[in-house]
Amino acid sequence: MKKRQIIVKRWNRTTEDLDDVVKSEEEIERLRAGLKDIDKNLGAYPYESLKKWVGLTQHISQSVLESLEPVSKNICSRSQIESEETRSVRDEGTLTSECGSSLLPTAHASSSSSVQSDVTVQESQLRLSRVPDRKFPADATPEEVTRHSMDHSYALSCMMRDYYGNDIKNLLGELQFCFVCFLIGHVYSAFEQWKCLIHLLCSCDEAITTNPDLFMKLINTLHFQINEIPEDFFVDIVSRTNFLTTTLQMFFSTLEESTTVDSQLRKRGLQFRKHLTKKFKWDFTQPPDDCQPVIVDV
Structure with a gap:
């Protein structure tokens, strides 16, 4: 009977990253048995911040995490990129091994005949949902276009159906996942x-x-x-x-005015x-700039 192998993470000092290392079940058991011996070399968990962390992540389930995290499972502040030349060499190597062909152009010929550029490595990108640009149905009447452009409930319902399986926890999970990725991972x-x-x-x-x-x-999520974040973090430098x-x-306004x-x-x-x-001295009484009356000189 073939023994099951388990992948664990090991810190690589050279690359400053976590590498996947294959371990047998026996090795895993030995590691687990020795966990208490390494406690003295680890930092104590800051339990005073546990409640805060739960408030920031309570909707991020395992399924939400697996659907949003990069294929590489490494979340980086800067997207990994590779040159066009590197990609050509990689693709040609794959084709050669699959097709057994020796007629493909060499890496040198490929790089000299095209402009070298950088492309984002897809495996390093977050797999986030897409907020639709068009907020109304394709066959909407002019009246419906106006209504859906002001009230985005239709767009929300489309996202709930297409991305979240009509489960509000999945939507809130992505909201929390995005915030934590920015807060911790920048x-x-x-x-x-x-x-x-x-x-x-x-x-x-x-939808409200x-x-x-x-x-x-949503209110509870935003509260945490x-x-x-600092009080002035979201202030636009140009428009203030x-x-x-x-x-x-x-x-x-919707909460206050809706019957x-x-x-x-x-x-x-x-x-x-x-x-x-009270806390941030934010003023919610002044209407947004796009709602202010416009004075036109004739």
């Missing part, structure tokens, strides 16, 4: 995705009424996330506007607004 693409998802959710009028549980959990204040303002929204959700949302106003 991955800018994750930050941009986080902003897109926040803007989408805060632009939904109908039909799915109050999602937005109740906002506490981890704060991304979160302008985005959350739409959400709070069909769940009363508990409205209460929780307005309490959250009061908390943000």
Whole structure:
């Protein structure tokens, strides 16, 4: 009977990365038996931050993590790239081994006949969902186009169906995954995705009424996330506007003005607004710039 082999991670001092190392079950058992012996060489877990960490990651299930993490399972602040020449050599080597052909151009000929460029290694990229650019159905009437462009509930429902299996935990899991990847790993693409998802959710009028549980959990998620960032982090240097204040303002206005929204959700949302106003001195009373009246000189 063939013995089962298990892959463990080992730190490589040369590459400063974790390598996959194959171990047998017997070796794994010996490692587990000796865990207590290495405790004195490890840092103590900061249990005082456990509650905070749970609040930042509680919706990131194993399935959510496996669907979003790079194929390489390494999350880097800078995407790995390879040159066109390197890619040509790799591709030609694969073709040669598969086809047994000696008629393929050499790496030197390939690189001299084309402009050398860099391409992103796909295995190192996060596999995030895609927020649709078009927020309305393909056969929408002009009236529907206007409505769906203002209320993004249709776009949210499409994403829930296509990416999240209509499970709000999967959506919130990606929101938390993106935030943690930026907070800990400094991955800018994750930050941009986080902003897109926040803007989408805060632009939904109908969904706030039909799915109050999602937005109740969204408020709780944002509460933990906002506490981890500096007050002026989202301020645009040019316009001096704060991304979160302008985005959350739409959400709070919907909660305040809608007659069909769940009363508990409205209460929780307005309490959250009061908390943000008191703690960060953020002003949610001024309408966004695009809602301000425009004065035209004739």
